[in-house]
Amino acid sequence: MGTSSMYGGPNRSPLLPSDFNDEGGNTATPNQPENPEQTSDTNSPDEGKTPSQKLKEDNSPSQELSDQPQYNTWQQAKSSMSRYASGKSSRNGKTRAISGYVKGHGGAGNAAKSAKSAIRTTIKIGDFFGGISKKGINQVNEYKIQFEGRKPKEILNDIINILAPIPDSNENAVARKALINTMFIIYEKFEDEKKDISLLDVLDSTISELLITKYIETYIYERLINEVGSRIEKKSENCSAAAKIEKEIREYIETKVSTTLKDKSFTMINSQTNNIHVLVEGLYKQCYKVLEDQL
Numbered sequence: 001m002g003t004s005s006m007y008g009g010p011n012r013s014p015l016l017p018s019d020f021n022d023e024g025g026n027t028a029t030p031n032q033p034e035n036p037e038q039t040s041d042t043n044s045p046d047e048g049k050t051p052s053q054k055l056k057e058d059n060s061p062s063q064e065l066s067d068q069p070q071y072n073t074w075q076q077a078k079s080s081m082s083r084y085a086s087g088k089s090s091r092n093g094k095t096r097a098i099s100g101y102v103k104g105h106g107g108a109g110n111a112a113k114s115a116k117s118a119i120r121t122t123i124k125i126g127d128f129f130g131g132i133s134k135k136g137i138n139q140v141n142e143y144k145i146q147f148e149g150r151k152p153k154e155i156l157n158d159i160i161n162i163l164a165p166i167p168d169s170n171e172n173a174v175a176r177k178a179l180i181n182t183m184f185i186i187y188e189k190f191e192d193e194k195k196d197i198s199l200l201d202v203l204d205s206t207i208s209e210l211l212i213t214k215y216i217e218t219y220i221y222e223r224l225i226n227e228v229g230s231r232i233e234k235k236s237e238n239c240s241a242a243a244k245i246e247k248e249i250r251e252y253i254e255t256k257v258s259t260t261l262k263d264k265s266f267t268m269i270n271s272q273t274n275n276i277h278v279l280v281e282g283l284y285k286q287c288y289k290v291l292e293d294q295l
Contacts, residue, residue, distance in 0.1 A: 073104065076100060080096055081228045081232065082231045083235075085236045085242070086236070087241075095252075098224070098252065098253070098291050101227075102288050105288075108285050108286075108288035111285075111292075112284035112285035112287075118178065118216075119281055119284065121164055121215065123271055124163040124271075125182075125212055125269075126208055126212060126270045129207055129211055130205070130267070130269075130270050132208075136203075137200045137201050139200070140155070143162055145158045147197045150197075152197055152199075155197055174226050177222055178218040179215060182211055182218050185214060186211075208266060208267070209265075209266045212266045212269060213258060216257055216283065221249065225249075256294065260287050261286075264283075
């Protein structure tokens with residue numbers, strides 16, 4: 001429950017490496033070069049725009065984030081979550097608590113802008129699994145991951161180490177935990193279909209879109225629990241009540257995010273797309289905006 005379930009609790013994912021330390025440990029990860037942000041082209045007229053261009057413009061974050069007011073103080077955000085956890089809030093206590101949490105960050109724009117580790121990881125998911133859909137198992141070879149004689153879980157742990165930030169800060173630890181939970185989708189495919197690593201040869205482009213959507217949902221939830229989950233633990237009547245509240249919050253975020261991202265094409269989410277960091281930040285901003293405005 002709370003932060004304890006997030007970091008090594010009873011529902012710990014089987015994909016967690018044995019040396020994983022959510023508090024900013026020294027999990028060894030291969031050094032991966034960062035893809036520099038590229039500058040976007042000038043906007044073209046509406047006529048003849050590709051779907052990716054339209055998505056990019058729709059999702060572009062505001063250039064005036066520094067001018068946005070701090071709608072709520074962080075103390076107000078924590079107080080709102082405390083009231084919801086204690087059962088003393090009104091009927092819409094859940095939506096008010098989540099909205100207050102986003103406002104405590106200074107609004108959706110600032111919440112998205114500060115999700116730097118998540119944005120980088122989202123792009124890496126697009127890079128890796130976009131390549132998987134085209135190259136299959138050869139994509140694994142290109143990343144120099146050994147797979148001969150190894151179990152899928154071991155190979156997936158190597159992939160996590162490539163895609164996730166080193167957990168040397170709280171922000172990176174949350175981004176990494178969200179990826180571990182997201183990659184459980186792939187792990188289950190191996191388990192359910194009794195497949196070896198050759199399963200990667202039959203994954204199509206839909207897997208990249210599924211993982212990106214799931215990662216954004218999971219990151220937003222894990223970040224909230226990391227930052228204000230202590231209020232749920234302290235103010236809930238008991239452990240069962242706290243677990244119920246966390247489940248309600250997780251399902252609410254999943255529903256809002258999946259609806260917001262529904263029917264969007266993520267094929268352009270890779271390091272080769274111009275101004276990709278701006279595009280992905282815009283996706284996070286849209287999701288946070290929906291959570292902020294639902295009152």
